Structures are given as C-alpha cells and as structure tokens.
Amino acid sequence: MPDFVFPVAGMSWADFRERPELRGSDAGEPGRGGWHYQRSETHLHKGIDLKAPIGTPLLAVENGTAEFILAREGRSGGHRVRLTGASGAMYHYLHLGTDPAHPGDAFPAEFIDTGDRPVEVTAGTVIGYLGHTGGAVASGMSIPARAAHLHFQYHPQGGRDANPANLFDLIDTGLRIDGYVP
Numbered sequence: 642m643p644d645f646v647f648p649v650a651g652m653s654w655a656d657f658r659e660r661p662e663l664r665g666s667d668a669g670e671p672g673r674g675g676w677h678y679q680r681s682e683t684h685l686h687k688g689i690d691l692k693a694p695i696g697t698p699l700l701a702v703e704n705g706t707a708e709f710i711l712a713r714e715g716r717s718g719g720h721r722v723r724l725t726g727a728s729g730a731m732y733h734y735l736h737l738g739t740d741p742a743h744p745g746d747a748f749p750a751e752f753i754d755t756g757d758r759p760v761e762v763t764a765g766t767v768i769g770y771l772g773h774t775g776g777a778v779a780s781g782m783s784i785p786a787r788a789a790h791l792h793f794q795y796h797p798q799g800g801r802d803a804n805p806a807n808l809f810d811l812i813d814t815g816l817r818i819d820g821y822v823p
C-alpha cells in the first residue's frame with residue numbers, strides 16, 4: 642500500500658479530473674462541486690465533491706486516526722469521518738450513508754460505536770460508505786441516487802483548507818508527499 646491513497650475505492654483522480662459532471666451535487670450549477678466555489682454570499686464550498694454510486698467504500702487517505710461522527714439535526718454534512726493523518730493533515734469525509742437517523746450504511750460495523758474516540762487506521766482502510774446524508778440533496782434535488790457524493794475536504798497541517806486536487810494529482814503520480822504543503 643502506498644503512503645497516500647485516493648479516497649474513493651476502485652477509482653483514481655484521473656477518473657474525475659476531466660469530468661466535471663462527476664463533481665457537484667447535481668443542482669445544475671457548473672462548478673458547484675469544485676473547491677472554493679462560492680455557493681452563496683456566505684457559503685464558500687471548502688471541499689471537492691466526488692460522485693460515485695451509493696455504498697462505494699471510502700478509504701483512509703493516509704495512516705492516522707479516524708473519528709466517526711454521527712449526523713446531527715441542524716448540522717449539514719450528515720454522517721462524517723474526520724481523519725487526522727500522520728503527516729499532520731486533516732481530512733473530512735461528508736454525507737456518508739443514506740439515513741441520518743441510522744449510521745448502519747455509513748460506517749463499517751466495527752466503527753459505528755466508537756463515539757468520539759479516535760481509532761487508528763492505515764492508508765486504504767475502509768472508513769465509510771458514500772451516500773447523501775446531511776444536505777447532499779438539499780438543493781431541490783429529489784433523486785438521492787443521482788445527488789449522492791463524497792464531500793472531501795483537505796487541511797494540510799490541520800490548518801486552512803487547501804485544494805484537494807493538488808493532493809490528488811500527487812497521489813496519482815505515486816510520489817511520496819511527506820511534508821508536502823500546497
């Protein structure tokens with residue numbers, strides 16, 4: 642297993658890079674799923690949206706500790722995973738599973754009851770399943786299967802968010818990216 646892996650199982654950034662239709666949450670706005678797309682005056686989109694079938698396994702990008710966070714009323718994002726990598730980067734995986742009231746298809750069974758306790762994982766560990774909880778269908782979309790996506794957010798050194806595309810480009814090349822700061 643390489644040091645860093647693409648977060649969507651069975652796919653690579655090459656599958657998404659030239660296909661904007663695989664990004665975004667299907668609200669009909671070009672670019673909507675892109676990094677730093679200004680969705681409204683107050684809503685800057687801080688991640689990249691990656692569309693794939695509901696239930697697609699999502700992988701830990703690097704070795705680290707994962708927290709499995711259940712959907713909460715009034716909070717967007719739905720079921721989510723926060724991964725703190727050995728590199729010091731932080732990653733957010735949002736909209737997991739299909740039912741905000743039940744995490745059964747959001748996380749692997751062994752991770753559902755970990756509460757806020759971080760769990761050690763290695764790069765490539767399945768830490769969640771793609772879905773549409775928490776606002777993935779909030780923009781008038783009524784077809785969850787089409788709107789389902791992973792919202793992936795990347796914070797090098799745990800600080801400000803950076804463009805995940807830069808990280809994905811490096812992962813695709815297979816290079817070690819220890820200490821990489823965009």
Ligand SMILES: [Zn+2]
Binds near residue numbers: 689690792793
């Ligand atoms: Zn998003």
